[in-house]
Amino acid sequence: MHVILCDSAAEVAVAAADLVTRRVRRGPAVLGLATGGTPQPAYRELIRRHREEGLSFAGATAFTLDEYVGLASEHTQSYRATILRDFVSHVDLPVERLRTPRGDAPDPAAEAQRYEESITAAGGVDLQILGLGTNGHIGFNEPGSSLSSRTTVRALTRQTRADNSRFFNHGEEVPRLCLTQGLGTISAAREIVLLAVGSGKARAVRDMVEGPVSARCPASVLQFHPHTTVLLDREAAAELEYLEDYRDAARLLREQS
Incomplete structure (x- = not known):
């Protein structure tokens, strides 16, 4: 796990966009796209690079992490609609190569299996973008x-439903079930980029980076991943015990490059 400390959320977004840009420019790529508030500035930076610098996603395929059970893809808060709105509709990634779980599938368990198999058929994810939940969740x-789970149906905790309620209209209930790539599925990506910003994520960051690998903090499984980059702003990094060591390591790596 490579921890990168940034001065601001804006710097986190640029650093994430740099890593995605590097991979896309190497040739056809299978991208894993997270939704939620944290990745949005990174997507905006990638959109800017597409429009102003010619960064192309024409050779890319993309898989989203998860979807609410019961929401059709046309629902404004489905994750397919969200990733189209936040990113895909603004770049040249072919919409037919945007793969998302069907939240309204009649058999969610069968849909989870189908989605897992579609990731495998695509050759796996080359670069997975992740956010981090306040309780340490990644995906759902x-x-x-x-820690070895594959794409499945899960129940959302009260905390996650409360965190996500801001995306729904007043009085509209946040779905209680979801389809999500499992921790084993996520861990199979060849490269992972996790973004965390704000003081509300500081405890989860501490548990993910420095705590024991445990189902209490699902993101801690990334300690086992050989190519995970964690991008943090000052607030999200505030509870890390070895903060200065991470700063020194990042500086030495920059000097070497």
Whole structure:
């Protein structure tokens, strides 16, 4: 796990966009796209690079992490609609190569299996973008999730539903079930870029980076991943015990490059 400390959320977004840009420019790529508030500035920076610098996603395929059970893809808060609105509709990634779970599938368990198989058929994810939940979840893998799980149906915790309620209209209930790539599925990506900003993520960051690998903090499974980059602003990094060591390591790596 490579921890990069940034001065601001804006710097986190640029650093994430740099890593995505590097991979896309190497040739056809399978991208894993997270939704939520944290990745949005990075997507805006990638859109800017597409429009102003000619960065092309024409050779890319993309898989989203998760979807609410019960929401059709046309629902404004479905994750397919969200990633189209936030990113895909603004770049040249062919919409037919945007793969998302069907939240309104009649058999969610069968849909989870189909989605897992579609990732495998595409050759796996080259670069996965992740956010981090306040309780340490990645995707919708809540505390207690198996560290080797594959794409499945999960129940959302009260905390996650409360965190996500801001995206829904007043009085509209946040779905209680979701389809999500499992921790084992996420861990199979060849490269992972996780973004965390703000003081609300500081405890989860501490548990993910420096705590034991445990289902209590699902993101801690990334300690086992050989090519994970964690991008943090000052507030999200505030509870890390080895903060200065991470700063020194980043500086030495920059000097070497």
